[in-house]
Amino acid sequence: MNMTRQAKVCDGAPFYVLGPVVTDVFPGYDHITSAIGATAAAYYGASFLCYVTPAEHLALPKPEDVRAGCVAYKIAAHSADVARGLPGARDWDDRMAAARGSFDWNAQFALAFDGEAARALRQRDLGTDHDYCSMCGKEWCAMRISRDLREEMAKHPERS
Numbered sequence: 515m516n517m518t519r520q521a522k523v524c525d526g527a528p529f530y531v532l533g534p535v536v537t538d539v540f541p542g543y544d545h546i547t548s549a550i551g552a553t554a555a556a557y558y559g560a561s562f563l564c565y566v567t568p569a570e571h572l573a574l575p576k577p578e579d580v581r582a583g584c585v586a587y588k589i590a591a592h593s594a595d596v597a598r599g600l601p602g603a604r605d606w607d608d609r610m611a612a613a614r615g616s617f618d619w620n621a622q623f624a625l626a627f628d629g630e631a632a633r634a635l636r637q638r639d640l641g642t643d644h645d646y647c648s649m650c651g652k653e654w655c656a657m658r659i660s661r662d663l664r665e666e667m668a669k670h671p672e673r674s
């Protein structure tokens with residue numbers, strides 16, 4: 515309603531929003547509560563998102579708070595672009611899905627918004643030479659099982 519009304523009253527002028535937070539009971543995490551609201555706002559037509567940090571309503575943000583807020587809002591903006599079907603927005607995700615499906619870890623790190631963080635998490639348990647991760651493990655990796663099934667079916671097209 516807010517987005518629609520603003521566009522009408524202001525003759526479609528670009529609209530800027532701060533958040534909004536979707537709940538007030540998570541102080542210390544308002545970069546997340548507000549990014550949820552910002553995603554909805556962008557989806558419904560906000561033109562510009564102003565980030566909120568974890569320190570909102572608590573303290574003056576430190577550089578690490580600013581970083582957390584900016585990352586949360588990059589996620590919000592991109593998610594809304596994808597949901598709105600903006601041209602090209604989903605291409606990045608599709609490339610990541612392909613890299614993930616083929617267990618190309620280095621391509622995933624290259625495509626990732628923060629490849630350094632992704633690489634550090636990956637290397638915490640396993641390197642880049644395994645076709646599964648430590649979440650489900652080798653035997654239960656659904657992507658690994660799906661890939662093996664696809665390969666097996668390709669060898670025996672008569673069974674499909």
Ligand code: SF4
Pocket residue numbers: 646647648649650651652654655656657658
């Ligand atoms: S182990 Fe599970 S979480 Fe990890 S890549 Fe495979 S399906 Fe995904």
